[in-house]
Amino acid sequence: MTTTTRRKPLGLKQRYALLTRGLDWQTTYQPMDKVFPYDKFEGIKVHDWDAWEDPFRLTMDSYWKLQAEKERKLYAVIDSFSQNNGQLGISDARYINAVKLFIQGVTPLEYQAHRHFAHIARHLRGAGPRVSAQMQSLDELRHAQTQIHTISHYNKFFDGMHDFAHMHDRVWYLSVPKSFFDDAVTAGPFEFLTAISFSFEYVLTNLLFVPFMSGAAYNGDLATVTFGFSAQSDESRHMTLGLEIIKFLLEQDEANVPIIQRWIDKWFWRGYRLLSLVGMMMDYMLPKKIMSWQEAWEMYFEDQGGALFEDLARYGIRPPKHVEVAAKEKNRISHEVWAIFYNYTHAAAFHTWDIDDQHMDWLSSKYPETFDKYYRPRFLMWREMAKQGKRFFNNGLPQLCTTCQIPMGFTEPDDPTTICFRSSVYKGDRYHFCSDGCKDIFDHEPEKYVQSWLPVHQIFQGNCGGATVPDVLAWYHLNMGADNMPYEGSPEEREWKAWHGAPPLPQAAE
């Protein structure tokens, strides 16, 4: 070997220490409290910011190198997918409705996350978590961009995706994800991190991305699986930030424990309610199925989350409040949410459809205690009504839960046949909730939630384009008769059949 005296490269730990410890300073022109005005008002006490360390020990040079490699791989796939008319290879056109829900509901949240992690990256006093938040901010921007790039190909051939950002801000069911994130970004920095990095990314995000992306792979959606896994590789880093920041705060001061526990309780429930949309997607929108919502819940929440909360018990943290309600609901929420969307399919920017016998048999095998008893009879009745030309549409506007903003379609924890109603009176007005979890959240911060932008209230107040359903849908920028209404008879169904009846030439998509 050579005997030149090249200096030995620095190890990972040394490089990370130089990045996060050597470059920071105490300000002198202005007091530190004025430079970092947001990291004390929530009551969280931090004594030693240097105790925080990213266990990946990722430095900027490695970050750029790894991210560039991920982008190269992803864009090679996106090019190849669109050049080769990848849309023709998906299992069925119904599958695309899951992608619509994703671009309308999730992609705008990635952009919001980009913005707010940039804010966090400026406003935490410790350099270590600032660097992690900065990387996450860039990751989230990348996620929003790659999702838009990838899904833009589907937008050429399918409906409901043409104005997703506009819809995200206006359409009734998209207020569910939007208000979830608005709630997080209007909280202080530590609540935001507990909400998004810990409760959502660490505890719950596997339920969104893993079955969704595996489902995309199984349904021939090469494009979505590729951006999904490209994003998910960043997600592992975000999850780690979530877990580390929680452990760090719990170790810094005992007084932080009850504050963090309350946030965990709140954000578990907020995230769990949001994911009921994913439950519907898994059980109803994937023509070829991976696992049921209940199975995913058991694997990713009950097993993995259970191990996590055992690990956190030594800090005095217990599993989130109302977790037992989630366990009781796991064999019904996906069915209840599908039923809500079937009711309002004339007002949604994706399709619903008759569940065929084979699909119903799969559902009863996955949900032996509930499906045949409560849901199959309802779906069969709807099928019969549709056959007689009386497809069921609910023409009233639903009552919404003030906290999660989902129509009040969930049932009592111990009785799947009775709708669960809760309410609270605040300053003379009565507010309604779908569950004890949502009511608890409101009761602790009523001043925040009385300001909720509830789509149904806004329609009745005349703030949504007019007094009739067509007026409101026009205000949503929804293409009537294409974006909405049942899959049966939709332009998408016609196109799909035409493509597969004729040789799959590119012109066939015109």
Next chain:
Amino acid sequence: MTRSVSITLQNTDDARAIVAAILADNPGAAATQFPSMTKIDCQQRLVVKRDSVAQRLGRDWDPQELQLSLITLSGNIDEDDDQFVLAWH
């Protein structure tokens, strides 16, 4: 109580070598196949060793490259130049 740590990797060429290294270096690790991904569970602790993966890939491998194949994980992480460890306390 089951206190499994867990790691999920993509079904790609590089990741196959990582999966093989994990299964060889962690007795008790069990792999489950899903469309396009492999989930590995192991009681309490799991290690990914640089040398072991490099040997299977036939080239040097930096534990940071794990991020190119990673989908999700569960457990506390500790990473340095030679290995990547996932553990519950």
